[in-house]
Amino acid sequence: MRSLFLKFLVSFWLVISLIIGAAAVGGFLYAEQLQAVIEDFEAGRSMQEANAALQERGLPGLIRWRQGTPPDDGVVIFFLDERGQDISFDRIPFAVERVFERHRARYERMQRDRRDGDRSQWRSRLLPQLEAPTGEVLTMLVAPVRAPEAFWANQDIRVLLFVFALLTSGLVSYALASAFSRPVRKLRDATVAVAEGNLDVRVTESIGKRRDELGMLGRDFDSMASKLQRAAEQQTELSRNISHELRSPLARMRVAVELARRKFGELPEFDRLNDETKRLDALVGQILSYTKLEADREQSLEEVELLDVISEVVENVNFECKGERASIEADATRATVLGHRGALLSAVENIVRNAVRHSPSDNDVRIFVTANDDGWRIDVVDDGSGVAEEDLPHLFEPFFRTRASAEADGNGGTGLGLAIAQRAVVDLHGGQLTAENRQAGGLLVRITLPV
Numbered sequence: 001m002r003s004l005f006l007k008f009l010v011s012f013w014l015v016i017s018l019i020i021g022a023a024a025v026g027g028f029l030y031a032e033q034l035q036a037v038i039e040d041f042e043a044g045r046s047m048q049e050a051n052a053a054l055q056e057r058g059l060p061g062l063i064r065w066r067q068g069t070p071p072d073d074g075v076v077i078f079f080l081d082e083r084g085q086d087i088s089f090d091r092i093p094f095a096v097e098r099v100f101e102r103h104r105a106r107y108e109r110m111q112r113d114r115r116d117g118d119r120s121q122w123r124s125r126l127l128p129q130l131e132a133p134t135g136e137v138l139t140m141l142v143a144p145v146r147a148p149e150a151f152w153a154n155q156d157i158r159v160l161l162f163v164f165a166l167l168t169s170g171l172v173s174y175a176l177a178s179a180f181s182r183p184v185r186k187l188r189d190a191t192v193a194v195a196e197g198n199l200d201v202r203v204t205e206s207i208g209k210r211r212d213e214l215g216m217l218g219r220d221f222d223s224m225a226s227k228l229q230r231a232a233e234q235q236t237e238l239s240r241n242i243s244h245e246l247r248s249p250l251a252r253m254r255v256a257v258e259l260a261r262r263k264f265g266e267l268p269e270f271d272r273l274n275d276e277t278k279r280l281d282a283l284v285g286q287i288l289s290y291t292k293l294e295a296d297r298e299q300s301l302e303e304v305e306l307l308d309v310i311s312e313v314v315e316n317v318n319f320e321c322k323g324e325r326a327s328i329e330a331d332a333t334r335a336t337v338l339g340h341r342g343a344l345l346s347a348v349e350n351i352v353r354n355a356v357r358h359s360p361s362d363n364d365v366r367i368f369v370t371a372n373d374d375g376w377r378i379d380v381v382d383d384g385s386g387v388a389e390e391d392l393p394h395l396f397e398p399f400f401r402t403r404a405s406a407e408a409d410g411n412g413g414t415g416l417g418l419a420i421a422q423r424a425v426v427d428l429h430g431g432q433l434t435a436e437n438r439q440a441g442g443l444l445v446r447i448t449l450p451v
Contacts, residue, residue: 015172019165050077050140051130058133059087078141079130087138096143103127103139183207183214187221197427199229246284253277283416304344306335306376306449310367313349317356317365325356330369335376337449339429344449347424347433348378350417351445355382359442375431378447386437395435396422418445425449 053065066077079087084100086092092100130138186206193201202225207218254277261270307330314326337344355365359382368379387395387402394400399415418435425431425447432448 011172011176015169018168022164047128047140050079054130054132054138062130062138063088076143078143079138080141081136081138093143096141099143100127100139100141103141180214183210183218187214187218190221190225194225194228199225199232201225246280250277250281250284254281301338302341304337304339304341306337306344306369306378307333309341309345310348310369310378312345313352314367316349317352321356324364326352326365326367328367328369332369332371335369335371337376337429337451339449340424343424343428347421347447348380350421351380351447354417355380355384355443355445358382359384372448375448375450378449380445380447381438381442383442386441386443387435389437392435392437396433421447 050062050065053061057064062079066079078092078096080092080100081087084092084097084104128140130140132138183203183206186203190201190203202222203218204222207214209215210218254274257270257273257277261267264270307328310328314328317326318324352365352367359365363383366381368377368381370377370379391400391402395402396418398419400419401415422433425433429449431450433445434448435443435445438444
């Protein structure tokens with residue numbers, strides 16, 4: 001069945017039809033059996049036994065005979081006098097009272113028609129009557145007992161009907177729920193994977209072969225994922241190509257500025273051009289580093305010694321700053337992880353350089369390496385002014401710069417350093433990268449890497 005709508009429609013219609021049909025068949029069989037029992041009471045041996053008990057022992061004998069009637073027949077017998085009261089003065093059900101009233105009205109109408117000579121109604125069926133020795137006329141009325149008792153007395157028809165309805169509805173409901181929930185869960189898992197950056201996920205093999213609306217949705221999802229993947233690859237390739245193409249003009253610009261400086265002497269404009277060229281060259285370099293991480297994903301993993309990586313970063317930063325601007329503290333002599341050394345080096349270096357750039361020159365940046373339950377934790381702590389709380393969630397987005405960093409235009413920031421770290425730590429190594437303001441001032445950037 002190709003349509004999910006038709007599946008639901010036919011399934012619910014089938015369940016309802018089966019339950020109604022079973023109820024109708026059960027009710028018909030019960031009514032037929034009950035009718036046979038009533039006719040047997042009215043026209044068979046039971047009527048004769050009741051009349052004999054009445055004639056021999058009067059009303060007390062008739063009451064005792066009724067009390068001795070087997071209860072398994074599923075009926076109850078009433079003997080009503082002309083006022084509609086039972087011989088035992090028990091309260092009769094409302095339905096029995098209505099039947100007796102209709103019988104009395106029909107009997108009176110037939111008596112009038114007989115006096116008037118109209119015989120057309122004489123063949124109407126009346127309830128059987130008994131005449132006591134005292135001359136009192138009693139109307140015998142046989143009615144089914146209450147519905148639950150009747151069903152229990154009739155081979156547990158109600159229980160069987162309930163079990164049948166429960167099993168049928170349960171099986172159909174389970175089949176419908178499974179047919180609907182399984183593909184929806186697969187689609188949800190695939191959507192979460194795409195949201196986390198895994199654009200290779202597809203659902204064609206699991207639900208794309210279905211011929212209903214869910215199958216159409218699965219195929220549309222795969223088409224969307226393919227287009228997103230192509231767009232991401234094109235964006236990465238475009239960034240890489242543009243960065244490579246910019247490198248040559250920037251190098252020529254720097255040469256031209258140096259030649260102009262030699263020809264015309266030292267001018268402030270040349271210094272400004274040289275600074276801007278350096279900033280563009282640094283930006284292009286970081287863009288290349290950011291796009292290169294995608295190529296690193298395809299390379300095989302290797303054992304990386306974190307302490308060696310961090311020590312190299314600290315040495316480079318201190319050499320460039322011509323002083324002790326970064327220090328490292330570790331609670332272990334070895335900290336080995338499985339990953340990409342170049343990507344981890346780039347991640348730690350960008351975080352440490354960012355911390356040095358935004359901390360006072362007389363304070364150093366501290367790097368703490370500690371072991372946790374399932375890996376290693378690297379904390380980079382600075383004594384700067386911190387980051388506004390509303391900017392913390394966006395700190396690792398590409399090209400995002402805080403207002404303070406944008407205003408301090410001379411710090412050389414491009415907004416890509418922490419984004420490179422985020423991609424290297426999270427996407428390539430399955431770790432976590434977080435940032436929070438310290439109570440004592442400054443920023444704490446934490447890298448968590450699995451073993």
